[in-house]
Amino acid sequence: MSPPAAARPAVARMRRTRWQLTVLITAISTVCLIVLGLVAAVIDARSRDRVVDEAISRVATGVAGSITLDTDEVLDLTDVKSYDLANGETAVLVVSKSADGTWTEAFGHLRSWLPGKEVAAGIVDDAILAEDSVFRDGTDSQGRSVRLVAQPLFWEDSEVEVVVFAGTNPQTFGPERALLIWSLVIGGLLLVLCSALAAYWLSGRSMRQVIVLLDEQEKFLGDAAHELRTPLSTLRLVTAPRHRNPHEIDRALHEAHGLGDRMERIVSGLLARARMQSGLAEPERVQLLLDQLTESVIEGFGPANILVETVPCVVIGDPGLLGLAIRNLVENAITHGAVNRGAPVEVHVADGRVSVRDHGPGLNPQVSSNPFDRGVSAGRGSGIGLALVAWIADLHGGSAGMEPAAGGGTIATLTLPRPPA
Template identity: 65%
Template structure:
C-alpha cells in the first residue's frame, strides 16, 4: 500500500511537471508572438505618422525654412507620439526645427546620429533607443528633401515609452497567474485521476492480502494435523495405512481450500470470469458427497437443473458438508443429511445448534463459533451471490442446524 501511495504521488508530480513544462513553453511562445505583434503594430503606427508628416511638411513661401505654423495644425504632429523635425543649417549641422513631446525623444546626440543615418537610405529607418530619462523608446525616421532647394530635413517619430510596456507587463502577469492556476488545477486533477486509476490496483492488493490471510487461517489447522499424523514413531502396518489415508485426506482438503480462495481472488480481481453452464445440481452434490469416504452422510436428491460454474458450486456444497461434519461431531452417531431439490442444496447436522455469537450473520468472513476460521461459509455466501442466489442457516427441528444454498432456476430456452 505504501508503494501504491508513493506511485500515486509520483504520477501526480510527473503529470504536474509535464503540464508546467508545456505551459511554460506555450507562455514563452505566446509572449514571443505577442512581442513581435506589438512591435509590428508600433512600427506600423510610426510608419503611418512618419509618412503623413513626410507628405504634409512644406516650406514657407519664398523661404527655405519649414513651415512650423502649419505643423501645429496637424493632428499627427501633436498626438500621443513624440515628433522631432531636424533641418541641416549652412554648416551641415542638424538643428531642431519642430518638436512635440521632446522629453520622450532621445538626446540631441542620438537624434542627430539618427538623422545622419537616415540620409544613407531612401526608406523609413526603425531603431530602439532610450528617452531623456532612460526609458526604452521605439523610433522611426525618414529623410525629407525639397525640389529646387538645398533644404534637408529628417522626420523622427517616437512612441510613448510607457504604454506598450504596461500592456505587455499585464499580459505577462496574466500568463504567470493563469499558468500557476492551471498547474495547481492540473496537480489536483492528476492526484484525483491517479487515485482512481490505482483504485483497481488497491483492490487487487487488498484481495491478495485477504487471500494470503484466509489461506494462512484455513491451512493452519490441516497443516498442524498433518504434522501430528506424519510424526515419526513406531507404528503398526494398520496405523501406517491409516496415517497415509489421513495425510491424503488432509492434502485433498488443503488443495480444495487453496483452489477456492484462489478462484475467488482471481474473479474479484477480474482475472477470470465465472463459467456458466447448465448442469444437474443433484448429480453434482452426489459426486461431492462421494469424496467424504467413511463419513456418515445421507443423501436425498430430486432432479434439479441450474446454470452455474461446476467448480464453484462443488466448492460451495463441499464447504457446507464439511461445516456440518465439523459442527455435528458432538453427536458422531447422527448422520449428516444432504437434500437437493428445485435448485436448493440443504445440509443438516445434529450438533449443538446455531451459536448465538454467529446467528446474526453466520456467513460473514471471520465469524466462527470457535472451530475453523469462518472462511468456508463466507465462500459459500460469495458463490451463491455470484450465481444470483442466496445462502441461509437456521436451527433444525429437534436440534442441529440446516445450512442451505438456493440458486435461481435456469432461463427458459426460446
C-alpha cells in the first residue's frame, strides 16, 4: 500500500515550498506596509506641522497687528486684551525690551504652555536678529512638547522692540498622532495577517494540481514496476548464461523477443493510461472481437495451463487497454491459483464479458470487500494489476467484479457494454 500523501517526500517538499512562499510573500508585504506606514506618518507629521505653523503664525500676526505705540512710546495693549485670538486656545506671550536692555513680559495668555523665561529669551534674540518670524519646537514649563513662533515687531523712528509668541496647546495633536500611529500599527498587522492567509491559500491552490500530477507520476512508476517485474524476471532466466545447444539458443532468442514485445505493449499501455488521466489523450474507440483479443492475450502466456472457451462477440474499445486488463486478470488467476498446480485457469468469453476462474484458496477476507482498490493485495503482489482492470473497465463504461466460485477458487469478470445494433 502506498504511503499517505502527507508522508511522501515530494508532497513534503511541496508543503515546505508552500510555507516558504507564504513566509516570503508575508515578509514582502510586511516590509511594504512598514515603508508605507512610515511614509504616511512622515507625511501626516509634516502636514500637521504645516497646519500648526499656519495657525500659530496667524495668531501671532493678528496679535502683533493689534499692538500700538502711543506718543510717549509706551505700548498700548488694550486691543490685545480684548482680541479673540489673543484669548483663545493658543498660548500668547508679548515681551518688550526695556530701557536697560532686558526683556519683560507685557502680556501673557496660557503662559504655562510656553517655554520658561531663559528659553524664551534665546528665541527672542533669534527673532530680532532674523527680523522675521522664527519657528521652534520646544517644551513648555511642564516639559510637554510644544510648537511655537516668535514674531518681532518694530516701529519706524522708534527704538521700542516687541516680540509676540504664539504656541500650540500641547494636548491638541499628541492624542491624534498616537491614534494615527496605533491605527497604522493595528491596520498593518491585520493586513499582514490577511496577506499571510491569502498567500497560504493561493500557494496551496496553485500547488494542488502539481500534487495531483505528482500522484499520477508516482502511480505510473508504481504501475510500471508492477507490470514489468514478471517479464523482466522471465527475461533474466531466459538469457541467463549457460551452455546451450543451437536449438536452445534459438528458443531463448524467440522467447526473449516475445518478452520484449510484451514489455513494449505494457509500457505503451501505461503511457496511454498516464496520458489519458492527464487529459493529453483520449482512448481509442474501435470495434473489435473480444474473443479474438482474449485468445491473442492468452497466447502470450506460453505453456501455462489455461483453458479458453469463447463465443464471438463485438465490443467497442481500446485494444491495447482491454488486452492489458485481460492479461492482468489471467495473471492474477495464475498467481493465486498456484496452490493447485494441476487445476487449470478457465477463461470464458461471451456477450461482452470475460470471466477468469482460478482454483486457488478463494477470496481473502482482507480484500473481499474491495479487491480492485489500488494497493489492496492478498500478499502476493502490489495490488496494482486489478486496480488497472477496474480503471480500464470504468473508462469503457463497463465494470469489474470478483466473487467466490462454486467448489473453491474465485471468478474475476470484466464486463463491457455491447455496441448498438
